[in-house]
Amino acid sequence: MSVVRKINNYRRNIMRSLTKNVGKPTMQDDFILVDKSEIKKVLICRPNGRLGNLLLITPLVQEVAEMFPNCKIDLFVKGTLAPIIFENYDVIDKTIHLPKKPFKSLVEYSKVWISLKKTPYDLAINVDQNSSSGRLAVQFSNAKYKFFGDSGEEDIERKSDFEHIAKYPVYNFRNYLSKLRLPTNSNKIIAPLDLKLTSSEIADGRKKLSEITKNDKKTICIFTYATGPKCLSEEWWEKFYSQLVTEYKNYNIIEILPVENVSQIGFKAPTFYSKDIREIGSVIANADLFIGADSGIMHLSSAVHTPTIGLFSVSNMKKYEPYDNCSTAIDVNLCTKKEYIKTINSILNNGRLDIYSRAI
Known part of the structure; x- marks a missing residue:
């Protein structure tokens, strides 16, 4: 393993240790979402710039768009691929990009985080529960409802395909919505990845x-x-x-x-x-x-x-x-x-x- 990879792994382990309890416990347990039309502005956080990881969130984007048909979604990501991938997603309002090398772009990096605080969101979603930056982004956001990506209940993991990286965020999100007393179809087939070519x-x-x-x-x-x-x-x-x-x-x-x-x-x-x-x-x-x-x-x-x-x-x-x-x-x-x-x-x-x- 290269020195750079060792350093990155060490950094990730430290950040995960520091952020694993972000969002736990939550004061939102007593929240009830009565009207779906209340959700108009959504933030989805996946601060990663790799092609595969961005494509793998398209099922969740489709799920959110279907659940809240009146909403617009902002994506909190890294790099510049997201606008290309989500070019034909009408539900996407804008993509918020973290610079690939934050230490070389500290001013830009800070502005991006500040923008999360300034923009009012109805719902903020972290895609990957193991993403330190994703958990922090949801915590830092100005949102009424905050979902940190956790499954919340062990029984959700009994689904045969739960382990899949494109599917468990959807299952976890459905479980979160059920806690808000919002009816969901937990057995509905997860949508495929979709580039939406014309x-x-x-x-x-x-x-x-x-x-x-x-x-x-x-x-x-x-x-x-x-x-x-x-x-x-x-x-x-x-x-x-x-x-x-x-x-x-x-x-x-x-x-x-x-x-x-x-x-x-x-x-x-x-x-x-x-x-x-x-x-x-x-x-x-x-x-x-x-x-x-x-x-x-x-x-x-x-x-x-x-x-x-x-x-x-x-x-x-x-x-x-x-x-x-x-x-x-x-x-x-x-x-x-x-x-x-x-x-x-x-x-x-x-x-x-x-x-x-x-x-x-």
Whole structure:
């Protein structure tokens, strides 16, 4: 582990220790929310700038928007990706950005926190109960109702998919609302990740994909990169890619390249490269299957509703696996060649659910 990572881990542990009791106990136990229309201004706090983590809050945003149809939402985040990801969410009023490097932007950093205090909110929500900054943001906000992200009750964890990082914030939020005596459907299916691509974006993605393939065959997209230990070796990918080429001669196999412009298969497949998240998403949205390791691009594939196979080697599958639309996760430490092919065939044979219509 690098020195920088050790320092960051040490810092996080200290902050979690200092903030774990923020919001506990709460004086809001006697609050009752009688009228949903009372909630008009909501703050959702996820002070993280990574692509995957921001996409993973889209189910919660959809839940809040559905529960409070008259509300507008401000997002408290880090970095500049959120406006791109939530570009087509009408419910989002504005995004409040923490600078990526606060110690180099202390004045801007302070102004952002002060703005939370100045803006009156009806409801403030922390997405991740383990986020120190998220808990502090809710505590610091000027909101009548404050939800710090805790489950509150042990029985909520009995749900089979509770551990998933996109789902447990929704379950926890529903539990919080029930304490406010607001009727909720605890068994309702959690919404999928959603980038909300437009029909014109889908059409542009289809055109770009056609320019690469120059044929009418169906397409399998692969993403061979991931950060740190999540990145599978070149040897692993070379072998896997050879299997794909052999088994799926009637499919195009396209590699989506990371911003680093590297390939674990030595650029043997036709490639697509872009730094535009929505453009990458529009291309993947026109594919019939996406295969890649746990990464932001894997979650992007889920968010454009392409059937996705997540390849896991070290990450917690139950926490990060792609879901919905025939998507699944595979533990590469346990899976055999036959099992890979069986999983891929099962998805390809069932076909994709075209939430994004390609008949434009």
